[in-house]
Amino acid sequence: MANVLEIHDLTKRFGKFEALSHLDLTVEEGEIFGYIGPNGAGKSTTIKIILGLLKPTNGNVKLFGQDAFKHSVNIHQHIAYVPGDVNLWPNLTGGEVIDFLLSLQKNVNHERKQELIQRFELDVRKKCGAYSKGNRQKVALVTALSMDAELYIFDEPTSGLDPLMEKVFQDYVRECKKRGKTVLLSSHILSEVEELCDRVGIIRKGKIVEVGTLEEMRHLTRMRFTVETTTPLTGVDKQPGIHDLTEQEGVYRFQVDTDQVGKVIQYLSRFNVKKLESQSPTLEDLFLRHYGEEIKEGD
Template sequence: MSILKTTNLTKKFGKFTALDGVNLELNKGEVLGFIGPNGAGKSTTIRVLLGILKATEGEVSIFDKDAWSDAVEIHKRIAYVPGDVNLWPNLTGGEVIDLFAKLRGSSNTKKRDELIEKFDLDPTKKCRTYSKGNRQKIALIAAFSSDADLYILDEPTSGLDPLMENVFQECVRDVKSEGKSVLLSSHILSEVEKLCDRVSIIRQGEIIESGSLNELRHLTRTQMLVETREPLGQLGNLKGIYAIQKKGQSTSFQIDSNEIDNVIKYLSQFGIVKLESAPPTLEELFMRHYEGTEDRVGAGGTD
């Protein structure tokens, strides 16, 4: 069941096209990772979803309602966390959390108190004294203590330390287990990799890839480490081999996923003693899209 869907979403600012035919879909109980470099169009997309900006062209629906004309109704069922939280300086953290709860018309004080403890927040301090990380905690506590159906999180862990990032990841898993949906825009690719069912990659206002992590693995290479009884032959002559490095008796290299079978057959003739492989990380996948041409190590082809 589709919770959020954009169809050919286009947003222009004068002659500049910020979003060009963006198609996104988020289903019930799913976590969708939305990644791309600064200026790619992530925040513009999110502002359109929130009804802050009106799409120039295309359709944007949340809960089968129009994101622009039905924004007030939609907001009753969503929780939003921006990457840079601004708060009322003279209110305490606890007062801000309670204010957000009252604005939503619902308050789960037990859940709120549990999250305050989990995020290690002192709610009695004035907001003007909080660090960026603590301001972020307030927004996250307010969001996750609400009974939302959709969580839109735009760089939500900006300023959090690694321990608090783990708490955040627990919160996302908890709401997912309750059948809620999450749109997660993040630069922390390991975070996206741990949490997301599917990923959409945006570049210069266009979605260039969408799919599950397994479906996107073909875009990058697997890291392999091999040790053989006999010295390896000209590994660099094989198709799909990159970044060869010899370390004593071991040789490490990167390999295009569709060439793994051929390479293992080749390696087996030298007597494999040890073979390790690591699937490509989302970070490698991401860099493959945005970096320029990469020099091939060894003969036998180019990218």
């Protein structure tokens, strides 16, 4: 499968500050790729370079085999982009903005546009100056998803949307994939990324620290166990692979290294277990693995 996006040894400095450091990343044709990290990690800087809005200090970015900075005009004919904070012309209505932006594009699905307006419950007769942040996002999403682009780039696209509208967005992203399109989704909503994405890249302080499918990365995290027994779990604290053990009124809660799950279950089978619950590691677990200490420190 061909790569739609190829980033090699990408570095971006602003004075002495290094926003991106030797970043390598590929996004394959037809996949939904999640790009996650907290504010300041380098997500938006990466996207601005992909869009040709910033020139890299070192390294290169290619879209459809072309240099993203040198050939940005041609590349933009095949891209739809939604930023996390949309600014619109305040004296135009939402419908006028959508129609104007789509008039600049070659491949537009007008039936899908009307469907999107209805699904997002957008009042296109209102002037943009009267829109909330969520409605401004809807204008951008309707415009982007009405385009028949090859690559959709979403940078925190559901910021300001309620959960029902987030669900509508997710439905249309899945439809993009069914049509063979490629999606780069940068989001702080981990459940959204986990629900949609084929692969995930985690960026930390300008560097990619993990890339892969959730299944490939889950071996790096621990499963959560809740166990209730009629007799005490003797020696549970000495079992290999068990961490963060707590016990209250015969209910034990702990985490288990995924490569030790089988042995832990064999150990538990020796006791009179009334209840056993296990939870697979989530994207949030993986995210906290890299950012947990900083979050505790309030960084």
